[in-house]
Amino acid sequence: MGLVRFSAPANLDDVDGSEDFHERWHDLVSALIKESTKVSGRGAYVNPALRAVRRDHERTLTWTGLSRPLLMEHRDNRRAAYEQSENRDKQIEYLEWHVTRVEGRISRVTFTTETPEYWKLLAALHRDVVWDLYKRYVSPHVAFIDLFPDLSTYDPRNRWNTTDGIMHYIMRINSLGDLLGVSQEYEPTQHADDGYDAVPYSRATGADARINMDIWAMSRQGLHVATANRPGLYMIGWDDSGWTKPDGSPVDNYWTVDRGLKGATVRLSYEVPDTEGFLVGDIRIGDRPIEFGSQIAEHITMAAHVICGDPS
Secondary structure (H helix, E strand, O other), X not given: OOOOOOOOHHHOOOOXXXXXXXXXXXXXXXXXXXXXXXXXXXXXXXXXXXOOOOOOEEEEEEEEOOOHHHHHHOOOOHHHHHHHOOOHHHOOOOOEEEEEEEOOEEEEEEEEOOOHHHHHHHHHHOHHHHXXXXXXXXXXXXXXXXXXXXXXXXXXXXXXXXXXXXXXXXXXXXXXXXXXHHHOOOOOOOOOOOXXXXXXXXXXXHHHHHHHHHHHHHHHOOOEEEEOOXXXXXXXXXXXXXXXXXXXXXXXXXXXEEEEEOOEEEEEEEEOOHHHOXXXXXXXXXXXXXXXXXXXXXXXXXXXXXXXXXXX
């Protein structure tokens, strides 16, 4: 039950153990969390780098990757929700994706939960590493000047992270800071007995509502709650049950974890091997062809992990 040194998301080590980077990352994460915040009832959300937390329980807070606000707005027209969700600036549930097409049909969808904080720090300390990672995961054609237009300052909205590919979040409220900020929000009534008492609730997103409700429930039990180490946002599951190939048979496993760990994936792709003779856009979900990456995002389970324990 000692104090935590924050690890990189999914235990990534893009810098070959660079102590400077990992120390700076720890400091960056810790600065986003107050030592202790009364969020609901007798408990608190605490910074495990500043206050030791008993690890009596580890909880996984989950939601799905497709925008809940768009689903609510278009509850009678799901296709409209899918179509609008293709805009990265509307991908609000801490999951963003990029679609690659061949003659109009989807050939690949790449999903990410990598945070801008990680990439900005990496770019500040190790520009060549950032360039190498873009060439490895996005395109071998990425030029250094595409990422660092003045040869020094990183551009998070470069073409390879927007129109021509994806590396990390760009949606303005998708970030580690937003995750940890939501985690420290006060329950508005400050006397709720349960989740029903905590409403009416202004959050539209599925992610933030889930995070708030779960943390408040633990805090009302008098527990101290903290981010689990390896703080970050992760894809922990994806379900292709009922998806069919063009011949009507069940799909095979076309998922690839590109970065991260099992249960802590930060980069995931969905692509049919060339040997199959068809594309992602030829697959049907519920007898509807896959026209949008959002149709796949709806089947991805997202998560943030917390620990909690009795402060006594």
